[in-house]
Amino acid sequence: MSADTFFSINTGSTEPIYRQLIEQVRRRVASGQLSAGQEIPSVRELAQALAVHPMTISKAYSMLEAEGLLERRRGLAMRVAARHERAQPAADRIELLRPTLEHAAAEVQQLGLPSSKALALFKEILASHESGEP
Amino acid sequence: MNDLISPADPRGLTLSPGISASTLQPEASVQLRGLRLQYGRQQVLDGLDWQLLPGQVVGLLGRNGVGKTTLLESLLGLRDVQAGEVQLFDQPLDQLDDALRGRIGFVPQRAELFEWLTPAQMLAYFRSFYPRWNVAKAEGLLSRWDIARDTPIGKLSGGQQQRLSIVRALAPEPDLLVLDEPVSSLDPVGRRDFLRELVEQVLDRGTTVVFSTHILSDLERVAFNVAFMARGRIVLQAPLDELLEHSRRISGPASAVQACVSAHRLQTLASTPLNNGGLAVLGFGEQARSLAAAALRIEPLSLEDLFTGITQ
Numbered sequence: 221m222s223a224d225t226f227f228s229i230n231t232g233s234t235e236p237i238y239r240q241l242i243e244q245v246r247r248r249v250a251s252g253q254l255s256a257g258q259e260i261p262s263v264r265e266l267a268q269a270l271a272v273h274p275m276t277i278s279k280a281y282s283m284l285e286a287e288g289l290l291e292r293r294r295g296l297a298m299r300v301a302a303r304h305e306r307a308q309p310a311a312d313r314i315e316l317l318r319p320t321l322e323h324a325a326a327e328v329q330q331l332g333l334p335s336s337k338a339l340a341l342f343k344e345i346l347a348s349h350e351s352g353e354p
Numbered sequence: 355m356n357d358l359i360s361p362a363d364p365r366g367l368t369l370s371p372g373i374s375a376s377t378l379q380p381e382a383s384v385q386l387r388g389l390r391l392q393y394g395r396q397q398v399l400d401g402l403d404w405q406l407l408p409g410q411v412v413g414l415l416g417r418n419g420v421g422k423t424t425l426l427e428s429l430l431g432l433r434d435v436q437a438g439e440v441q442l443f444d445q446p447l448d449q450l451d452d453a454l455r456g457r458i459g460f461v462p463q464r465a466e467l468f469e470w471l472t473p474a475q476m477l478a479y480f481r482s483f484y485p486r487w488n489v490a491k492a493e494g495l496l497s498r499w500d501i502a503r504d505t506p507i508g509k510l511s512g513g514q515q516q517r518l519s520i521v522r523a524l525a526p527e528p529d530l531l532v533l534d535e536p537v538s539s540l541d542p543v544g545r546r547d548f549l550r551e552l553v554e555q556v557l558d559r560g561t562t563v564v565f566s567t568h569i570l571s572d573l574e575r576v577a578f579n580v581a582f583m584a585r586g587r588i589v590l591q592a593p594l595d596e597l598l599e600h601s602r603r604i605s606g607p608a609s610a611v612q613a614c615v616s617a618h619r620l621q622t623l624a625s626t627p628l629n630n631g632g633l634a635v636l637g638f639g640e641q642a643r644s645l646a647a648a649a650l651r652i653e654p655l656s657l658e659d660l661f662t663g664i665t666q
Binding site for chain 1 (some may be wrong): 571576598
């Protein structure tokens with residue numbers, strides 16, 4: 221897997237870069253895009269590819285290891301832990317979307333929009349992604 | 355290899371304004387105490403304390419004219435201060451020997467590069483002053499960054515001159531790298547190349563780096579720590595991750611905001627009265643993440659929000 225295409229980061233966000241990396245790994249493991257045994261880029265590779273301080277990367281990896289999503293092997297690349305053989309059921313995966321939607325819901329309220337308008341927009345966005353023309 | 359370049363824990367710095375000079379720390383790369391400098395009636399450095407530990411990469415932020423260049427030049431002894439003490443690698447600045455001076459790299463805001471020389475001649479000249487000089491690295495960077503070796507420097511573009519200035523600073527493999535707006539004339543591709551080079555320095559050598567910039571997106575990537583300069587001092591230095599996670603903008607009726615700040619033992623980074631008679635506080639502390647109060651509005655902050663608030 222190529223380090224710079226697999227991970228992306230947003231600067232200017234209220235979310236620190238290491239958290240963004242953690243969320244991306246979580247989502248990809250949940251969806252099965254990353255499966256058990258698959259190797260992830262080394263701290264060095266990813267730091268160079270993203271031009272990010274190496275401690276930021278190792279902080280993300282250490283927390284993912286503590287969570288049990290990644291496993292460290294002496295002298296070898298880190299990989300997705302064995303217990304993540306299959307994608308999680310959709311019922312679990314949908315929960316990963318909750319923080320993003322909570323955030324969107326707060327904005328809908330601040331903008332004083334009716335839920336029907338917000339839902340219509342979300343459906344429209346989903347449809348454009350499914351047709352491959354975001 | 356000496357112990358200087360072993361990566362230190364950059365989280366070991368105090369989070370409160372000012373710096374506590376711990377005696378337990380290993381040799382600090384930079385230690386400033388009580389720096390004062392006044393131009394006319396303007397107090398540019400007003401008892402400034404600052405410490406950079408080995409291996410830290412610190413982004414220096416402050417508004418235009420606040421004195422970032424003055425601070426960086428004072429730190430290097432290029433500008434005399436009226437009071438205070440500068441130590442580099444645990445040595446007073448005026449007692450630094452050539453070997454220690456050779457461990458410092460500096461990229462000034464405006465490169466002073468001997469415009470009549472070619473890049474090849476200029477680098478050969480500088481090489482003679484340094485105990486260590488990585489020829490392969492300098493050559494590699496010249497090629498990678500498309501700098502014409504044999505064109506007089508005065509005829510190079512502003513961006514190429516800036517890149518050359520970076521090559522000159524990196525070639526001696528410095529243990530301390532000081533950069534003053536190093537990317538101001540570079541395009542986004544050039545900036546990314548430069549950031550990769552910085553990351554490489556950190557990976558390979560554990561270089562202590564301090565750089566000033568107004569391009570916050572660059573700083574977010576490579577700076578693990580950020581230092582904010584305002585009113586002649588470093589008013590806050592902290593790991594950027596912690597700043598983003600543990601600071602919130604709390605706004606609402608003044609008494610409720612103040613009660614919330616003190617109940618959750620938050621440090622007030624900035625405080626602004628609102629038009630409607632309310633108050634907005636940038637609060638920072640462990641408990642900031644779990645704040646919830648019906649009467650208050652609580653929002654997370656980006657680096658730009660923090661910059662605007664803290665340097666006002």
